[in-house]
């Protein structure tokens with residue numbers, strides 16, 4: 255019987271541990287499969303100011319680094335802690351049955367040490383938070399040193415050593431901080447372990463007297479020695495360690511909750527399929543300060559735009575042109591004053607409606623490592639299925655890219671960027687033309703181009719402008735530009751300075767006025783004469 259039992263137990267032990275390994279792998283994969291896609295979707299719905307905020311960025315980066323590990327750890331730590339508590343409880347129970355006062359002493363020691371472990375877990379996770387902050391910096395410098403986006407300047411300026419130093423500085427701060435916290439943690443844990451061991455040994459000494467007096471038998475005393483040493487092992491390291499790990503996991507889950515509570519945009523990633531009929535857009539005494547900024551970058555901005563007209567914002571660097579565009583397309587809602595779309599506050603519109611009303615090309619437009627076709631089609635995400643080659647060919651002709659695309663073996667299906675092996679690397683100006691094409695493909699009634707032709711050669715620039723204006727006749731257009739020659743045709747030009755509109759009118763009116771705009775225009779004209 256004993257041999258058969260031993261055999262069965264061995265088989266069970268082996269089978270159970272293999273089963274547990276399998277279940278663990280499956281659980282991990284399941285958590286990953288559920289959590290990752292949801293996190294990615296939640297990230298893409300984040301309100302724009304959240305993405306610009308330093309603290310939120312750190313939170314996102316912590317949450318995105320192995321979130322499934324933390325969730326799995328909480329589950330795993332909870333099970334191991336339960337097993338440990340049961341073990342300790344059983345040993346204490348045996349001890350209590352024989353010498354109840356020893357158990358009271360042990361419990362009295364356990365309470366402060368458990369608290370210490372909880373504090374230590376929090377400190378450790380806080381260290382993790384600090385390290386992520388530093389990590390974001392050194393990862394950035396690492397990217398500057400290795401990414402191909404920086405390669406030309408890296409070679410030209412030979413700044414490798416300097417950036418390497420910056421990388422090392424930030425890396426060292428993170429490393430030293432972590433080391434300091436881990437040292438403290440080790441000393442704290444070890445000393446509490448030694449103290450627990452000390453107290454347990456004192457109990458053994460105290461039990462000597464009743465043993466010598468015959469109250470406790472020698473056999474029982476010997477088994478107490480075994481039990482107490484087992485307890486020392488569990489209490490001095492395992493239990494405190496587990497409580498610490500559990501607290502860290504709890505903090506990570508708190509982070510996950512804070513991430514879930516971040517402000518999100520209802521209906522982000524959705525574009526209304528039926529764009530609004532655009533009638534007017536008005537700014538009334540709009541003042542605006544960036545969430546992380548110290549002062550207003552827009553001061554009492556007031557203007558009105560009507561459907562079918564062409565408008566332009568001009569002004570020096572930093573005067574607030576792009577900020578106005580960001581407010582128009584609903585990226586920020588924390589402004590003073592009023593922004594009215596068709597007479598109704600912009601804040602009362604769903605983002606899906608705003609998205610369908612405005613299409614724009616930003617100065618720092620994105621370069622997608624996808625085919626030329628996909629790069630253009632995402633400009634009207636609702637019409638991807640119905641987009642015809644004819645329409646796409648017309649657009650590439652309008653942006654002066656037809657000839658170059660025709661020379662490519664795969665034409666519109668040529669992959670751009672470097673993530674594909676056969677990806678084509680195109681020039682800055684060509685990327686810019688593709689970004690402009692995204693606006694042209696869109697059915698939004700208002701088209702915004704923010705500094706759209708900075709990388710274009712003069713011939714392309716004039717052709718793109720000419721074509722853009724020709725095909726945008728029934729649209730309302732808003733240009734932000736430094737090239738004043740390109741805004742001559744605009745119905746109304748707004749001249750910005752220090753976040754305020756200082757002049758407005760047609761090109762002719764502003765030239766006749768002879769003030770800021772006129773001076774800027776004359777200066778630019780002087781370059782060519």
Ligand SMILES: Nc1ncnc2c1ncn2[C@@H]1O[C@H](COP(=O)(O)OP(=O)(O)OP(=O)(O)O)[C@@H](O)[C@H]1O
Pocket residue numbers: 306544546547551569570571572573574575576577578617
């Ligand atoms: N995300 C931001 N957070 C804080 N301040 C910002 C942010 N973006 C811009 N600013 C500040 O707002 C002011 C206006 O910037 P904006 O980009 O609107 O100027 P701009 O007229 O478009 O300039 P440019 O002609 O150089 O493109 C600047 O002083 C800038 O430093």
